[in-house]
Amino acid sequence: MNLQTIKLYDENAYETEFTAKVISCKKDEKSDDRFIAVLDRTLFFPEEGGQTPDKGKITLQGEDDINVIDVQIKDEVIYHYVDKAISEGAEVSGVIDWIHRFSNMQQHSGEHIFSGIVNKQFGYDNVGFHLSDSVVTMDYSGQLSEEDLFDIEKKVNGAIYENREIKAFYPTKQELLSIDYRSKKELTGAIRIVEVDGYDICACCAPHVRKTGEIGILKVIGSQNYKGGTRVSILCGFRALKYLADEHDMILKLAGSMSTSIDNVPSQFEKQQEEISELKRKLSDASEKLLMKDATEIPADMKNACLFTDGGMDPNVIRRVVNTMVADRGGYQGIFFGDDNSGYRFIIGSAEGLNSNDVLSELKKCCNVRGGGKSAMVQGSVEGAGADDIRRVFAALQ
Numbered sequence: 001m002n003l004q005t006i007k008l009y010d011e012n013a014y015e016t017e018f019t020a021k022v023i024s025c026k027k028d029e030k031s032d033d034r035f036i037a038v039l040d041r042t043l044f045f046p047e048e049g050g051q052t053p054d055k056g057k058i059t060l061q062g063e064d065d066i067n068v069i070d071v072q073i074k075d076e077v078i079y080h081y082v083d084k085a086i087s088e089g090a091e092v093s094g095v096i097d098w099i100h101r102f103s104n105m106q107q108h109s110g111e112h113i114f115s116g117i118v119n120k121q122f123g124y125d126n127v128g129f130h131l132s133d134s135v136v137t138m139d140y141s142g143q144l145s146e147e148d149l150f151d152i153e154k155k156v157n158g159a160i161y162e163n164r165e166i167k168a169f170y171p172t173k174q175e176l177l178s179i180d181y182r183s184k185k186e187l188t189g190a191i192r193i194v195e196v197d198g199y200d201i202c203a204c205c206a207p208h209v210r211k212t213g214e215i216g217i218l219k220v221i222g223s224q225n226y227k228g229g230t231r232v233s234i235l236c237g238f239r240a241l242k243y244l245a246d247e248h249d250m251i252l253k254l255a256g257s258m259s260t261s262i263d264n265v266p267s268q269f270e271k272q273q274e275e276i277s278e279l280k281r282k283l284s285d286a287s288e289k290l291l292m293k294d295a296t297e298i299p300a301d302m303k304n305a306c307l308f309t310d311g312g313m314d315p316n317v318i319r320r321v322v323n324t325m326v327a328d329r330g331g332y333q334g335i336f337f338g339d340d341n342s343g344y345r346f347i348i349g350s351a352e353g354l355n356s357n358d359v360l361s362e363l364k365k366c367c368n369v370r371g372g373g374k375s376a377m378v379q380g381s382v383e384g385a386g387a388d389d390i391r392r393v394f395a396a397l398q
């Protein structure tokens, strides 16, 4: 059985290089090209408490670098998943990816302040935390409105500017009794406390920044109802900066394409939306007139008729024209909109005493039809048939 791994990251979250002795290295049974190495001590933070593990390399003097692909912890033993075997007993050096680690520290410390404020102000617990390379989410046990989130975000950033101290320590059992701390679950063993001066005290195993100022900035980027509470997505530090820079770039391009300044983008957008609505209305009127004209040009001796038009037409317009055709001509009248290649959507109407579903039954004999409705009007879509096939079906109707 392996001894507990010494967690060097616990003592100093800012160290990036370390040396260690290889306790064991075995082939990973679940993978052809991975090995699992246990060291006597490590700076690699494992996947734990909702946070994904550190990245980095292990080096054995005179040999190629060994990549650390994953890091897991079980019963206080830390397992490094590596891409090469390492001899047991070897002295190795390791280096963690500091940019990745520091980003995780920024996100995690930001989360503590956020959750501390939520807990104090609303009494809600953080019941789920996820920190990966792409997302940072917290699940709170109660509802938080947009205004609440805006207010909490402002307070967290206030705490960041105050540059408060963050310290991690292992209190004695006696000391722990007098500390009022947040905890996600009933913890066993030595409990590590992370205290953000004036804002939060929480049991936590992860590395944190030393001063809140190092978090830089916290931005809420989304929220949703989740299991009766609220899931909040945040970004801190460089991640938040990149997100906001990308957004700024996007809106700059948008302003450029509208030939206006950033300030005017919302009003310009609203104006364009109104123009689009107006154009759609005009187009719909014109299409209706054209279809009506086509309908009046159908030869009088053709009892049952169908018209074809391109896709993208307003179904309400089609329905009105079909109703007019039925009222003027009786029989079965249909309008098909789309094209031979991608298929047609249709609306078919019939005079009193007839059943439009009978046309569907006939169409089904030659092509793939979906849809239905009442006897006076059916609608649906048809695939695998061209306009000529459909015309033939209508011509053969009694």
Ligand SMILES: [Zn+2]
Pocket: 049, 108, 112, 202, 203, 204, 205, 206
């Ligand atoms: Zn934590």
